[in-house]
Amino acid sequence: MSQPPFRTRIKFCGMTRPGDVRLAGELGVDAVGFVFAARSRRRVDAAQAAAMVEALAPMVDAVALFMDNPAEEVREVIARVRPALLQFHGDEDEAFCRSFGLRYLKAVPMGGEASLDPLQLHARWPSAAGFLLDGHAPGEAGGGGVAFDWSKAPRGLIKPWFMAGGLTPDNVHDAVASTRPWGVDVASGIEAPDGVPGAKDGARMRRFVEEVRRADCG
Numbered sequence: 001m002s003q004p005p006f007r008t009r010i011k012f013c014g015m016t017r018p019g020d021v022r023l024a025g026e027l028g029v030d031a032v033g034f035v036f037a038a039r040s041r042r043r044v045d046a047a048q049a050a051a052m053v054e055a056l057a058p059m060v061d062a063v064a065l066f067m068d069n070p071a072e073e074v075r076e077v078i079a080r081v082r083p084a085l086l087q088f089h090g091d092e093d094e095a096f097c098r099s100f101g102l103r104y105l106k107a108v109p110m111g112g113e114a115s116l117d118p119l120q121l122h123a124r125w126p127s128a129a130g131f132l133l134d135g136h137a138p139g140e141a142g143g144g145g146v147a148f149d150w151s152k153a154p155r156g157l158i159k160p161w162f163m164a165g166g167l168t169p170d171n172v173h174d175a176v177a178s179t180r181p182w183g184v185d186v187a188s189g190i191e192a193p194d195g196v197p198g199a200k201d202g203a204r205m206r207r208f209v210e211e212v213r214r215a216d217c218g
């Protein structure tokens with residue numbers, strides 16, 4: 001029997017402008033992310049994110065991204081932004097991640113030497129909805145356009161996983177074709193290299209989506 005067609009999920013992260021959020025919905029993106037990590041140049045506050053959610057098309061998820069933020073801050077964002085999903089990039093443990101009563105993705109640094117043990121990941125965050133494999137090294141922030149060696153992507157992950165780090169319209173086809181992730185997540189690669197931090201480039205957003213869909217057809 002032939003396999004049903006697979007549609008790789010797409011998340012655009014680090015949104016800072018309502019117009020970019022609107023275009024993401026028109027392009028058929030599955031989720032957009034708002035960054036609340038203190039160290040990020042894309043950081044927005046809860047009021048800014050709540051205003052951008054107004055521009056979100058129905059059935060497109062808002063994701064709130066944190067990196068070792070205090071629990072009160074996470075709770076305030078949840079109350080004001082109403083995200084569908086949380087994404088944790090720091091040293092947050094299972095108890096912290098699940099304490100907010102929302103589904104969450106746990107980001108895992110793929111830079112550096114350590115290899116990933118899928119069983120260990122599931123054991124450490126059994127309540128995660130999925131994992132996000134990011135290109136940065138342990139202890140560093142993501143969102144820097146750094147890719148990891150895709151051959152290190154684990155084959156035995158049972159939960160859905162997202163490929164992230166250094167994806168662009170030029171390499172995302174090969175990333176998807178070679179690793180077949182559940183989804184892809186991108187921030188820098190859809191921004192103009194010399195543009196305002198966080199501001200997305202419409203042509204790059206469109207081409208990114210086209211390239212993922214081309215890989216889905218392959």
Ligand SMILES: O=C(O)c1ccccc1N[C@@H]1O[C@H](COP(=O)(O)O)[C@@H](O)[C@H]1O
Nearest residue numbers: 040142143145146165166185186187188
């Ligand atoms: O985007 C950020 O500024 C950021 C800050 C701290 C942690 C994570 C962050 N972004 C996430 O990193 C991945 C990869 O980004 P990029 O495409 O390499 O720029 C991105 O998907 C965000 O989820």
